[in-house]
Amino acid sequence: MEVIYCRKALLAVLLTVAITGCSTYAVPRYSVAADNVVTLRAVPNSGISVGAFSQAPIPNQNPNTIMCRGVGPIKTPDGETFADFVRTSLVSELKIAGVYAAGSPVQLTGRLDNIDFSSVSGAWNLGLTVQSSNGRSLSIAEKYEYSSSYFGETACNQTAQALMPAVQDLLGKLVQAPGFPSLLK
Template identity: 45%
Template sequence: MTIPQFVQKAINDELKMAGLYSEQNNPLYGEITKIAFSSTAGLTNGWWNIALTLKGTSGQSASTEVTYNFKSGFDAITACNQTAQALGPAVQDLIKQLVADPKFAALISNN
C-alpha cells in the first residue's frame, strides 16, 4: 500500500466509524500536498511531516499539516523500523487535526 492509499484508507475508516461515509454521497477528493520524513533528526529522533487538502464537489476545501515527532534509534535497522511504525500515529494526528477544523465540518455538511 502506498502512503497516499494508507492515508485514504485511514480517512475512509474514520468516516465509516463516525457514520459519515457512504458510497452514495458526493465524494471527497484528497491531495497530499507535502510528505517528508527523517529518521535521524538529532541522531536518535525522527519526524513525519504531512500536509493534506480535502475538496468536496461543492467547491469547499479543508487543509491541514502536521509534524509528528518520534524516537527513531541509533542504528539504521531500528531507525527505519521506527520510522515505518510512526506513520500510523502521524496519520492519526493528521486526521485529528483535520476533523477539528471548522472547515472540515462545513465540507462534510455541504458535500
C-alpha cells in the first residue's frame, strides 16, 4: 500500500514539473505606426529598398531569444532574430507608406547595436545604426518604458508585449530624425 502511494506521489510530482516547465513569451507581430507612415510619405525619395540587418551579440543569449528572470525566454513572433524583426518592421512601414521599392538604387542596411530590457523597472533599450548605399549613416536609440510587475510571469509577459511598440518608437525616431532624408539621396 505504501509503495503504491509513493509511486502515485512521485508520478504527481513528475507531472507537475512537466506541465509547469518554463514559459515562452512571444512578441506580438509588428503593427505599422500611423505617424511613421505619414512621415515617410512626406520625405522626398524615388523608392527605398532594405538590405540585411545584423545585430551585436547579446551576452549569454542567442540572437532570437532573451531570457527573462529565469522564467522563460522572450522570442520574436516567427523565431527570427531581433535584427530581422526590426528589419521586417521597417519594410512594413515603407510598404504601407508606398515608398518601398525592392529594386531601388537606394538601399538601407542596419545593425541592431543593442537590445536589452529590465523587466523589473519596465524598460526596453534599443540602439540601431542604419547605413545607406550612398555612404551615409544614422544612429538612434530608444528607451521605451512600460508597466511591469513584481511577479515574474506577469512581468515577462508585459516585457514581450512591450517590444513591438518599442520598435515602433525606434523606427519613429529614425524616420523623423533630421538626417534621415540624407540617407535617401
